[in-house]
Amino acid sequence: MDRHRETRQMHSNLRDEDVYTKRRRIARLAEQSPELGFTSLNHLIDLDWLREAFRLTRKSGAPGVDGQTAKEYEGDLEGNLRSLLQRAKSGTYRAPPVLRKHIPKGSGKETRPIGIPTFEDKVLQRAIVMLFEPIYEQDFHDGSYGFRPKRSPHDAMDTLWRETMRIGGGWILEVDLRKFFDTLDHAHLRELVSHRIRDG
Secondary structure: OOHHHHHHHHHHHHOOOOHHHHHHHHHHHHHHOOOOOEOOOHHHOOHHHHHHHHHHOOOOOOOOOOOOOHHHHHOOHHHHHHHHHHHHHHOOOOOOOOEEEEEEOOOOOOEEEEEEOOHHHHHHHHHHHHHHHHHHOOOOOOOOOOOOOOOOHHHHHHHHHHHHHHHOOOOOOOOOOOOOHHHOOHHHHHHHHHOOEOOO
């Protein structure tokens, strides 16, 4: 079966399923077809998908540049999600600027800048993560623990401990790459993403 037919078949099967089932099917297809580039994923994001994204979005974070809290957004949740869906689907959604804050880094006087998106932008980001995660989780190295579901720093330490005991000691090297995220090549990152997601 050609790749486009596989993707079309998956989309026709996903229309009437709940978000959890859709994500499981995407993961299964990604696992079974490691070379498959997914297309036309945009239509999977619907109101149910955004409701689940809202549910999974952390509500206690600081508000972004618009000052809107999660509680305020929830005040007209259905209206806000419908508006967000319409703007996202029509291509008119523009992410607002992030609120720049500097937080202490470690125990010294150094700080690091962080960007705080608006709550609505966090919801849409979560919706995209929900779409990408089942695909890329199939490709990630099993020894990778950073920012992955059901994996924590404690899991990484447990694995490190087990492997150290298994090989009978050795060296452990901790590396902190200065300004790593500031220096990522976004063009290269987009190129890597495009191998699996071809929506553009």
